[in-house]
């Protein structure tokens with residue numbers, strides 16, 4: 019199978035079932051839904067009242083980046099020189115912002131040479147680094163990352179980056195004196211289920227601006243916008259956008275101040291699934307029938323299923339594609355998955371609800387893997403083979419606020 023089918027018209031794309039029937043994939047099959055990436059990008063950019071920076075680390079696959087571009091994304095949040103190079107190669111006119119608060123001097127220099135002008139920071143040392151390596155140009159933007167109060171996000175990011183109130187205010191003043199554009203940014207944590215978290219972070223931004231006593235040119239509310247997972251339906255996108263609108267209004271920012279966001283997961287999670295094959299099924303003895311049966315599959319936590327591993331233990335939507343074309347049993351039962359590597363940590367407890375007759379050779383399509391799925395794959399233990407196809411199927415799960423045109427509200 020070629021790495022990407024080059025079709026783009028939806029009707030000409032095969033369905034997942036058709037690709038599986040034709041190819042009998044023995045390695046994980048990554049199924050890209052270009053229409054879903056496009057629709058999510060269009061939905062977010064048309065609703066968000068400012069610039070939408072796609073967080074490249076979430077899924078840097080060129081086909082994904084092109085579909086987001088087609089959906090109206092023109093700004094990119096890059097966090098490494100490699101991401102800057104990738105985006106610049108694909109989109110010579112894209113606006114790239116370097117939003118990692120701790121960068122190597124080399125990365126700053128290379129990004130600057132490739133047209134990046136906005137750089138994040140959360141310390142005075144990093145401010146010096148940026149000013150030294152960019153020779154204080156007339157169009158530099160300095161974005162001070164603040165540490166938002168914890169809470170509301172399934173995946174917390176507050177432990178690693180962000181300046182506390184007094185330091186953020188001091189950095190804002192220093193930045194104001196050094197560059198023509200300054201801003202505040204934060205990240206409330208990924209898969210943030212609580213819209214109010216953005217309100218609390220914006221209130222903290224207000225205290226920092228007051229303490230600094232200088233105007234800002236950019237207020238960046240970061241990423242963290244959630245999608246649906248089994249038994250986890252987040253509040254609709256509009257709830258987040260109203261909290262942000264209210265929080266920003268309270269700041270009384272200058273009229274020319276830009277609002278930015280940096281969504282990753284919300285734009286790309288639903289657009290990619292992975293079809294895995296069952297290598298073995300092991301049922302537990304009658305005495306231990308409360309334990310889920312185990313399916314040994316050909317992808318795992320060192321592949322695209324990192325977030326399903328024991329550290330986070332996330333559940334993902336699943337769909338059985340029987341190998342022999344039979345109609346699967348209606349009765350579902352819980353299964354746990356083991357990945358293909360020899361590591362006993364390569365285990366995904368789920369539970370994943372599948373037809374009770376799932377057996378060796380069957381395929382399972384696992385959805386919502388467009389975010390932090392293929393981006394986290396490794397070659398550990400030799401399991402780095404994968405097949406790719408673009409498909410016309412809708413996502414396995416709908417997220418409130420992103421329903422495809424014409425589909426009914428869930």
Ligand SMILES: *Cc1c(COP(=O)(O)O)cnc(C)c1O
Pocket residue numbers: 073075076095117118205207208209240241242243280281282283284389
């Ligand atoms: C990872 C990251 C994002 C994207 O976060 P999501 O939760 O995927 O929306 C945005 N900004 C920064 C600085 C990040 O590190």
